[in-house]
Amino acid sequence: MAVRTAAIPQELIYRAAYEANRLAATTVPRDGLVAFQRAAQRESKPLARFVLRKIVDNANLAVAENRPMCADTGLPRYYVKVGNEAAIEGGFVALERTLRQAVADLTHDIQLRANRVHPLTRHNPGNNVGIFAPNVDYSFEPDGDWIDIIVVHKGGLFGTDYRMLFPADGVTGIKRFLLDNLAEFARRGLSCPPVIIGVGLGGTKDQCVRLSKEAACLRSIGDRHPDPLVADLEVELNDLANRTGFGVMGVGGDTTSYDVHIEIAYAHTGGLPTAVSQLCHAYRRAVGRVHPDGRVEYRDDPQWFTPYYRRVGIE
Ligand code: SF4
Structure with a gap:
């Protein structure tokens, strides 16, 4: 008889989503920092070199002071990769409620700019949550019993x-x-x-x-x-x-x-x-991998484009 994987609790998903949002807002992925520095070093035009160096300084300052690197904190959005063997407490409806709650709470706690408004009335709920906001896109992966919660604050x-x-x-x-x-x-x-x-x-x-x-x-x-x-x-x-x-x-x-x-x-x-x-160069992204045994691993490489995701044939 197949052994059923323990359901991943919503409380753990909330913690991972909140922390991934916090990391996306206040840290810069390593590949971004390297690219910023390289661009500043090889720039031949003095004004451009000056501005590129300011981008490097700004990124380092944001990380050191635990603050967003641009006053416009973009649009928070999720990409969720779900292992085929993962079980989620309360199912996907509960997962989506949790993901929305994490954005609302983080918007308040870390002062993300409340950018999401009604497109016609321009009413601003003040928490980056509304109709189809934040976006949540999904992909699936064979064998895994985990969920990857990928957060991008897209500018x-x-x-x-x-x-x-x-x-x-x-x-x-x-x-x-x-x-x-x-x-x-x-x-x-x-x-x-x-x-x-x-x-x-x-x-x-x-x-x-x-x-x-x-x-x-x-x-x-x-x-x-x-x-x-x-x-x-x-x-x-x-x-x-x-x-x-x-x-x-x-x-x-x-x-x-x-x-x-x-x-x-x-x-x-x-x-x-x-x-x-x-x-844009306000490069904001973080991932939390949530395991059914209660572990959460954070990283900055989304690993979204797997061979399975790009599959060509039926298998
Ligand atoms: S495009 Fe990016 S860097 Fe420019 S204001 Fe928007 S979030 Fe900031």
Whole structure:
């Protein structure tokens, strides 16, 4: 007879969600700190170098003083990866109630900016909780009996765009779209570059946009796609973005993009859907893995794009 895994209590999920939100708000993932420092060191333009150094100082100060690194604390959102063997006390409805409560409490306790408002009345509930807020997206993983609660406080929301290309547009069309996107948003400083750029290729329109956001938010800087064709394009697009010279906050400089991550999905034979999402340099993310035995492990690498998540065939 199969042994049933003990249910993960909501109290433990609450603790992990609250702490992951706190860590996302007040720490900077290590890959981000390294990328900030490298960009400042190699910058050739004095004004851009000055601003990049201020980004490094600001990130270090935020960590030292346990405070958010930007006054705009973005939009708190969750990505939840659930092991196939995990059992959750109260099920997914209870889980979602707990995740919403953690955002409301953290918004109050650490003074995240209450950014979420009704889109028409502009009513602000004051706790970042409302209709479809915070976002919760799910994926699943074979064998695991744990839940990963991934928190992103997403900034740079002006830098997301979508275009339906034709297959014949190919890589040239993708590059053109990326350059249009950067010219529109990066030069005007709307997404606060340097940014991490996520590109979604293929799928349906909604899949494509979702993948571009996940690519921007849920992969570490320097990580390459396992498909060499995609990985090479990531390097090429990052080089292209930086050759625009838009630079940090649009003041001109060598680093417009810290990295480009591409995710692909099989597309309709007649189209090449393409989406670009920018994650601003306020790089805020943390993960809590909750085990049924009561342990919670925190880390900054989401490990969202597993081989199972990117599976090609039926198995
Ligand atoms: S885009 Fe990022 S860095 Fe700029 S104001 Fe928003 S959260 Fe802050």
